Amino acid sequence: MALLLCNKGARHPFYYEQLDIDLWSIQELSYVIYRYPVIIPSEFVDHKLTAWLRDELNMGILAARLEQFMMAGDDGNQERLLLMILRESNYYTQAEISRFESEYKKLKNIERHVFLNMLGDTYLRMGKYGRAIEAYEESFFLNTDFNVEMKLAGTYVTVMQYQKASDLYEEVFIATGSDEALKKLYFISKLEPSVDTIEKYIENIGVDMLANWELLYNEVQAVAEQSDRVREIHEIYQKNRSAFREHSKIMILKWKREYRAKI
Amino acid sequence: MNRYIGISLNDDYTCICINDKTVSRFQPTVIAKDKTEDKWTIGEDAYKATLAGSGVIVDKLLSLLEKNGTATISRVKYKAIDILARYFRELLGKDSNKTEDDIVAITIRKPNRDIVSKLKEAMIKAGVAEDNVYIMSHTESFAHFVLDQDNSLFNRMVGMFELNNQCLYYYEMHVSRGTKRYVMVGSEAEDEAFSLDILKTTSGGKIADKILTTVADRVMNNKSYSAVFLSGRGFQDTNFATNFMNYICKRRRVLIEPGMFAIGAEICVRNKAEGKNEEYMILCDTRSRADVSVKVTLNEKSETLPIVRAGESWMDTSSCYEMILDDQDYIDFQVTSISKPQRPLRLRMMLDTFPERDKRTTRIRMSTEFTDADTLKVTVRDLGFGDIFPASDKEIVEEIDLSEK
Numbered sequence: 001m002a003l004l005l006c007n008k009g010a011r012h013p014f015y016y017e018q019l020d021i022d023l024w025s026i027q028e029l030s031y032v033i034y035r036y037p038v039i040i041p042s043e044f045v046d047h048k049l050t051a052w053l054r055d056e057l058n059m060g061i062l063a064a065r066l067e068q069f070m071m072a073g074d075d076g077n078q079e080r081l082l083l084m085i086l087r088e089s090n091y092y093t094q095a096e097i098s099r100f101e102s103e104y105k106k107l108k109n110i111e112r113h114v115f116l117n118m119l120g121d122t123y124l125r126m127g128k129y130g131r132a133i134e135a136y137e138e139s140f141f142l143n144t145d146f147n148v149e150m151k152l153a154g155t156y157v158t159v160m161q162y163q164k165a166s167d168l169y170e171e172v173f174i175a176t177g178s179d180e181a182l183k184k185l186y187f188i189s190k191l192e193p194s195v196d197t198i199e200k201y202i203e204n205i206g207v208d209m210l211a212n213w214e215l216l217y218n219e220v221q222a223v224a225e226q227s228d229r230v231r232e233i234h235e236i237y238q239k240n241r242s243a244f245r246e247h248s249k250i251m252i253l254k255w256k257r258e259y260r261a262k263i
Numbered sequence: 264m265n266r267y268i269g270i271s272l273n274d275d276y277t278c279i280c281i282n283d284k285t286v287s288r289f290q291p292t293v294i295a296k297d298k299t300e301d302k303w304t305i306g307e308d309a310y311k312a313t314l315a316g317s318g319v320i321v322d323k324l325l326s327l328l329e330k331n332g333t334a335t336i337s338r339v340k341y342k343a344i345d346i347l348a349r350y351f352r353e354l355l356g357k358d359s360n361k362t363e364d365d366i367v368a369i370t371i372r373k374p375n376r377d378i379v380s381k382l383k384e385a386m387i388k389a390g391v392a393e394d395n396v397y398i399m400s401h402t403e404s405f406a407h408f409v410l411d412q413d414n415s416l417f418n419r420m421v422g423m424f425e426l427n428n429q430c431l432y433y434y435e436m437h438v439s440r441g442t443k444r445y446v447m448v449g450s451e452a453e454d455e456a457f458s459l460d461i462l463k464t465t466s467g468g469k470i471a472d473k474i475l476t477t478v479a480d481r482v483m484n485n486k487s488y489s490a491v492f493l494s495g496r497g498f499q500d501t502n503f504a505t506n507f508m509n510y511i512c513k514r515r516r517v518l519i520e521p522g523m524f525a526i527g528a529e530i531c532v533r534n535k536a537e538g539k540n541e542e543y544m545i546l547c548d549t550r551s552r553a554d555v556s557v558k559v560t561l562n563e564k565s566e567t568l569p570i571v572r573a574g575e576s577w578m579d580t581s582s583c584y585e586m587i588l589d590d591q592d593y594i595d596f597q598v599t600s601i602s603k604p605q606r607p608l609r610l611r612m613m614l615d616t617f618p619e620r621d622k623r624t625t626r627i628r629m630s631t632e633f634t635d636a637d638t639l640k641v642t643v644r645d646l647g648f649g650d651i652f653p654a655s656d657k658e659i660v661e662e663i664d665l666s667e668k
Contacts, residue, residue, distance in 0.1 A: 001591040002560035004623070005568060008585055009649070024649040027587060027626070031651065090562055091587070091623065 004090055010056035014049065019126065026057055030089040033082055034096070037104050038115070038122045045070065045081040062088045079104055113143035120151060127261075129159050146172050153184065159259070162192040170197050179209070186213050265536060268355065268367045269404070269528030272382075274323045275428050276496065277306075279354060280525040284411070284533075287522025289496060294350045295320040296336045305353045321346055325371065328381050344381055348388035357390045365390075366536050368397040368528035370404040374549060375635070376578050397532060398578075401425070402547045404527030405434050406448045408520070409492070410543055411530045416516065417446075419489040423523075424479070424511075426497025431456040431474075433482045434492075438543070439602070445544035445574070447602055453478050459497055468503030475507035483511070490516045494523035544574035546601060548636055551577045553665045554599040555639060557629075559586060570631050570639075573601040577633040585646070588625045592617065594643065596663060610663060617645045618655050624648040637666035 006027055013022035016032060018039040023029050033040060045066055054063035066081055082104070086097045107115065116139035123132035136152040139145070153168035166188050173181040182205060185198040224230065233251070237244045271278040272292065280287040290306030295318030297303070304312050312318030321327070321334045327343040334341050351357070355365060369382055379398045386396045409417050423434035434450040455474045461467030483491075491511050493501070499521045501508055511517050520526065534541070546552045555571040570582050586594075592615045599607040617625060626646040634640050641661050647654035 002565075002589040003557065003591065003594065004587040004589050005559040005561050005566070006585050006587055006626070009626075009646075013649075022650050025626070027623075028649040028651060031624070031648070090560075093563055 006090065007057060007059075010052070012052075012056055014052045014056070020128070026053070026059065026085070026089045027091045030086050030091045033086060034092060034100050036122050036126070037100065037107060038118045040078075040082070042078060045078060045085070059088065079108075111143075113139045113145070113148075116142070117145070117148050117151075120148070120155075124151070124155060129155050133159075146176055146178070150178075150181065150184075153181075157184070157188065157191075162188050162195045166195045166197045173201065183213055186210075187217060190217055266365045267529050267533040267536060268365055269525040269530070269532065270354070270367065270369045271401070271404070271522070271524035271528065272325060272369055272371050273427070274325050275430075277354065278522045278525040280522055280529040282529075284526050284530055287525045289522070291322075292324050292350075293320055293322045294324065294346060294353070298337055303349050303353055305350055324350055325378075328385070329378055344385050344388065347382075347385040351386055351389035351391075355389065355391070364392065364395065366395040366397075366532045367391050368399060368404070368532045370399050370401055370524045370528045372401050374398055374400050374578065379578055395532075397528075397535070399528060399531065399576075400547065400549045401432075401524050402434065402448050402450050403545060403549050404524045404531065405450075405492075405494075406436060406446055406527070406545045406547060407531040407534075408523050408527030409436055409490075410446065410541075410545075411527075412490075412518075416490040416518070419487055421490055421492065422483060422486075422488050423492040423494060424475070424498070425450075425495040426459075426475070426493070427495040428459045428497075429456050430495070431478065433478070443544065443601060444542065445546055445601055448545065448547040450548075451482075453482075462497070462503055471497075472504045472506050475504055476510050479507060479510050488515050490518060492523065493517065493519045494521060496521060541574070544601065546574060549576055549578065551575050551580060551633070551636070551665065552601060554597075554601070555631075555663065555665070556597050556599075557584075558595055558597070560589070567597075570596070571633075573599075577636050581630070581632040583628065583630045585626060585628050587623055588614070588617075588627060589623050594629065594641075596641075598663065598665065612641060612643065612659070612661050614643060614659060616659065617657055620648065620652050624652045634662070637664060639663040639665060 004027075006025065009024040013024050014029070015021075016023050018041065019032060019036065021032070023032065047067070047070075050063040050066050050070075053059045053066070062084065066084060069077055069081055069084070079101070083097060083101060086092055086100065092100070107118075110118075116135045120132045120135035120139060123129070123135060132155050133152060136148055136155065140148045140152060149168055149172050153165045153172070156162075156165035156168065166185060169181045169184045169188070172178055173185070182198070182201060185201070186205070189196050189198045233244075233247070236247050267282055269280040269287075274292060276289050277292045278287050278289050291310065293309045294303060294305045295309035295312045297312065297318050299317075304318060309318060309320055313320040319336045321336070324343070324347050326332075327334065328347055330343070332343045334343070334346055355367070357365075367386060369386065371378065371382070382398050383393070383396050387393050405423055409421050417436065417438050419438070421436040421438075423436075425432040425434065431453040432450050433453055434448065436446055436448045439445050439447070455478055457471060457474060461471055498519055501519065508517070551571050551573055553571070554569065554573050556567045556569045559566055559568045568584065571577075571580055592613065594612045594614065596610045596612065597607045598610060614627070617627075626648055628644045628646055630642045630644075632640050639662065641663060643659045645655045645657045
């Protein structure tokens with residue numbers, strides 16, 4: 001437990017393209033480095049970043065040291081530069097930085113398809129679904145792994161591309177006979193009745209299994225109906241219809257924006 | 264060449280001391296503008312111009328400033344700040360062609376943040392550089408004056424009576440020469456204040472003498488003093504106060520300096536300009552009496568972050584720090600009184616109404632500012648964690664009581 005003293009944030013942020021996010025402080029920079037090492041590009045620490053550190057955060061000494069190492073251009077330089085940033089940020093402990101160092105080293109030595117799978121997981125966790133799809137697709141292309149294909153299909157469901165998701169689940173089912181893939185196909189048909197691939201395989205599903213899935217779907221739907229967002233919309237509808245129409249316009253715009261941001 | 268100037272200001276009179284700590288002069292705090300041209304006179308000259316019918320007079324300038332008042336002279340409405348700026352310009356003999364650097368300290372009875380900023384603004388308008396203007400209380404200038412005297416005059420307690428029109432004050436200064444060298448200065452208004460006009464008659468003088476003796480007996484009691492000082496226009500002549508003088512002179516040294524506040528202020532700016540450190544920390548109505556700090560972590564080491572240092576002017580003291588909460592939802596303050604030998608007081612400010620977020624993803628901005636000499640206002644604002652965890656804009660405000668109850 002502690003209070004970490006920090007410098008004032010930047011007046012102009014640093015745009016971190018991989019996350020599509022603006023960073024305002026050295027602590028935020030450290031946070032994204034530490035938390036998402038998979039997405040750090042190989043030339044991440046460059047003159048644009050050091051100029052930002054110097055001009056916006058008044059960290060001229062750190063910027064100069066980073067530039068000095070960049071000039072040296074040794075192998076493994078990127079790792080050293082990242083560690084320098086983490087050490088100067090007064091944000092992570094030395095033990096945490098050591099842990100990062102070993103994990104970052106491991107990342108460098110893993111196979112490309114495994115790396116891409118991890119990258120997809122990271123983007124998925126961050127809600128960057130478009131990028132997650134790209135990473136999973138590339139990983140699956142390099143190495144046929146049905147777990148990756150399942151994740152890819154799940155990501156398509158999240159962005160409401162049910163037909164693509166359905167095709168992938170079907171592929172997995174044909175190749176592996178997985179009940180899980182079949183279950184997902186069933187749920188897709190519930191969410192989007194026009195995508196009815198499940199009809200082809202309905203004979204393969206036992207009555208008990210189908211009843212369980214139905215129960216599960218109903219439970220999830222019941223929980224969703226009780227969510228704050230649904231309740232809020234319902235209350236507005238009950239109170240005033242014209243206010244509801246106005247609210248609907250705003251909500252739809254918001255959903256569209258959220259959907260675009262996902263992709 | 265620099266001029267070091269001390270000005271004691273009240274509604275009744277102004278006392279000014281320029282470059283010489285042995286000379287001060289009094290003049291009424293009034294200003295007059297000529298009816299026909301843009302010519303301004305102050306003090307006795309202003310009275311003369313008004314009596315001659317050529318000028319329009321404005322008085323009670325400090326009260327006018329406090330009330331944000333205005334004065335209309337020859338159909339022109341002047342703001343109090345502008346009139347006071349004119350007054351200062353005339354008082355300092357400021358001429359736009361002169362380039363000398365004046366360093367000025369104004370001493371008033373009860374400074375507060377509002378009046379201090381207005382006085383500073385008026386003095387800046389009068390042509391003094393912003394960094395060269397200081398405002399202090401009478402209590403503080405009394406301390407500066409005494410500390411500039413020979414050590415033997417303040418090796419124990421020091422007392423002081425101030426007598427002006429309708430104004431009778433008693434001041435006391437205690438000196439501590441322990442590991443932390445400091446002086447504590449305080450003052451109190453006495454109810455028995457009277458008009459100085461009564462001194463014009465013998466019988467009035469006798470009444471004044473009796474009043475002063477009674478007050479001295481009450482406030483001094485049997486206390487032991489190194490010296491007793493007398494200040495104010497009422498003590499320019501002490502012949503009326505035979506009994507009072509006999510009383511206070513018993514086994515004590517008594518020193519009379521009517522312009523003490525202006526001289527104390529001049530001594531203060533001279534010392535500042537010459538880079539002399541205060542040998543004794545002054546604790547009075549314009550200075551903080553306690554150290555306030557917060558424990559923070561820097562590079563995994565626990566450090567003490569000073570927020571307020573005892574002896575600093577509370578009106579000029581404010582701070583703003585940004586911190587990240589690492590698995591804690593509070594700030595612990597440590598308050599250390601300088602004058603009381605007790606363990607530091609620990610006060611906890613809870614931040615549990617801020618949104619719950621992952622560890623180390625709540626950044627806060629803590630700002631502190633005194634509302635008065637005894638109250639430190641702390642404002643903590645939730646800044647979130649950049650765009651990763653947006654700010655909630657929630658703010659928590661609490662006050663730390665620094666009074667020594």
